[in-house]
Amino acid sequence: MPETLVFYLFSGLAIVASALVIGQRNPMYSVLLLVLSFAAIAGLFLQLDAPFLALALMIVYAGAIMVLFLFVVMLLNAPQEDALTWDRAHPLRHPVVTRFGTLLAVVLSVELAYALMRGNDLAQPVGSRAGGELVSSVRELGRVLFTDYMFAFEATSILILVAMVGAVILARREREPS
Amino acid sequence: MDLRLLLQLAVIGFTFFMLINASALLVLAERKVMGFMQQRYGPYLVGPHGALQPLADILKLLFKEELRPKGADKWLFTLAPILSVTAAFAAFATVPWGAETTFFGLLDEPIKLGVADVNVGLLVIFAITSMGVYGIVLAGWSSNSKYSLFGGLRASAQMISYELSYATSLAAVVMLAGSLSVREIVDSQAGLWFGFIPRWLIFLQPVGFLVYAIAGVAETNRAPFDFPEAEQELVAGYNTEYSSVRFALFPQAEYINMATMSAVASDLYLGGWHFPGVPVWLGWAVFLAKVGAFLFFYIWMRWTLPRYRYDQLMGFGWKFLLPLSVVNLIATAGVWLYFNA
Numbered sequence: 001m002p003e004t005l006v007f008y009l010f011s012g013l014a015i016v017a018s019a020l021v022i023g024q025r026n027p028m029y030s031v032l033l034l035v036l037s038f039a040a041i042a043g044l045f046l047q048l049d050a051p052f053l054a055l056a057l058m059i060v061y062a063g064a065i066m067v068l069f070l071f072v073v074m075l076l077n078a079p080q081e082d083a084l085t086w087d088r089a090h091p092l093r094h095p096v097v098t099r100f101g102t103l104l105a106v107v108l109s110v111e112l113a114y115a116l117m118r119g120n121d122l123a124q125p126v127g128s129r130a131g132g133e134l135v136s137s138v139r140e141l142g143r144v145l146f147t148d149y150m151f152a153f154e155a156t157s158i159l160i161l162v163a164m165v166g167a168v169i170l171a172r173r174e175r176e177p178s
Numbered sequence: 179m180d181l182r183l184l185l186q187l188a189v190i191g192f193t194f195f196m197l198i199n200a201s202a203l204l205v206l207a208e209r210k211v212m213g214f215m216q217q218r219y220g221p222y223l224v225g226p227h228g229a230l231q232p233l234a235d236i237l238k239l240l241f242k243e244e245l246r247p248k249g250a251d252k253w254l255f256t257l258a259p260i261l262s263v264t265a266a267f268a269a270f271a272t273v274p275w276g277a278e279t280t281f282f283g284l285l286d287e288p289i290k291l292g293v294a295d296v297n298v299g300l301l302v303i304f305a306i307t308s309m310g311v312y313g314i315v316l317a318g319w320s321s322n323s324k325y326s327l328f329g330g331l332r333a334s335a336q337m338i339s340y341e342l343s344y345a346t347s348l349a350a351v352v353m354l355a356g357s358l359s360v361r362e363i364v365d366s367q368a369g370l371w372f373g374f375i376p377r378w379l380i381f382l383q384p385v386g387f388l389v390y391a392i393a394g395v396a397e398t399n400r401a402p403f404d405f406p407e408a409e410q411e412l413v414a415g416y417n418t419e420y421s422s423v424r425f426a427l428f429p430q431a432e433y434i435n436m437a438t439m440s441a442v443a444s445d446l447y448l449g450g451w452h453f454p455g456v457p458v459w460l461g462w463a464v465f466l467a468k469v470g471a472f473l474f475f476y477i478w479m480r481w482t483l484p485r486y487r488y489d490q491l492m493g494f495g496w497k498f499l500l501p502l503s504v505v506n507l508i509a510t511a512g513v514w515l516y517f518n519a
Contacts, residue, residue, distance in 0.1 A: 064308065138298065
């Protein structure tokens, strides 16, 4: 079945690319592989009848945010990470921190396994295949967002605004009193 | 084979062929127009009036030696031009260039002129053009040269900044047409107001059109915003270290991007294939004429205006163009609500 084949192609690509993002020593390659991973996930969204979500992912993450990442990596001209200069004194490599990180990873794995176990609902058709109105149509999405989920939408907007103002304040250079 | 499928494939192949030709024709047009603007003839030796000059250019570039700097990143250096030109071609996929046609009764059901018609077509164009910046940025970084790096840095900052005003001006168009499908937006512009004004969106969105045109020039890295390859400062910017076919792909991508930008402008603001008094089956010619006029404007501007300064570009984009497009969007929404609610 071609659809299943495409699904495995995209999900395989997404997993391999994401794994390679962590495995790379060159930050430039990491950024590019992350873009590839986003593209594969966008393909999966397309298969789920969610073209708007797929394109929003491509425009916002792959098209804008990752370019900024690339910009920063280029600007800092970050050197290749070298295994020989393993910095033990780095605060993130403190034993307590690493153990906490491991705990989080275990919790995440258990959660994922639990979600997969009760995956009986996954056999149900989604989107337009379920027979209902195509929920992912932009018109419907906008209507739902500005009526049912108005509060969440506005709260998110304010959160982003706060982050933006914070970034501007942090980046602003105080002028010397003349 | 199914006749319908065959014709659809032919339309797709024709679009691809026209895009390749567009880049060749634009090289010639650019040099000819520049020549006439500077009171000389431009290329004149190859073919009648130099008409075959692009062919000669391409042949020359094909037989040049391919060089790669020693410190360059092997993979990304090769990938960058491919990425650039692929994104440029792919962006045209959802740009329609003509009305529906049955090819004079050859088919029972009409097919649509254009590669694909999807209901979020405008977003597809937007997503793919925003991928185009990777080619330039990677070319700049992987060359391992100061000039290239500066070109790439400028390109990334410039394209991110102008994408915002570009998208905001398009949002106003989407609001008025009530659709994200480019074909539906074009068809919403058919007919006349008061019997003599064509219902083109440029008359409703003059400010939006201006913002789109300016941001479009910055997005395609054309003069007066051609900072990524500013010759006087950066030798050739991001493509300094490139030669042969790899080099040829960058200008090709740039010219195809110009063609896409002009085609989208004609579709969204200038009524696409609609023109008062022209029959529908000649729509593609009207469309071609509009795109041609827009492209001529591009070239005209390049040889008329001097380049800005980089900080002027950034200041203009963030402090003037973006607020202007946001005000335009809010005003459009207000007027739309007043008349429709």
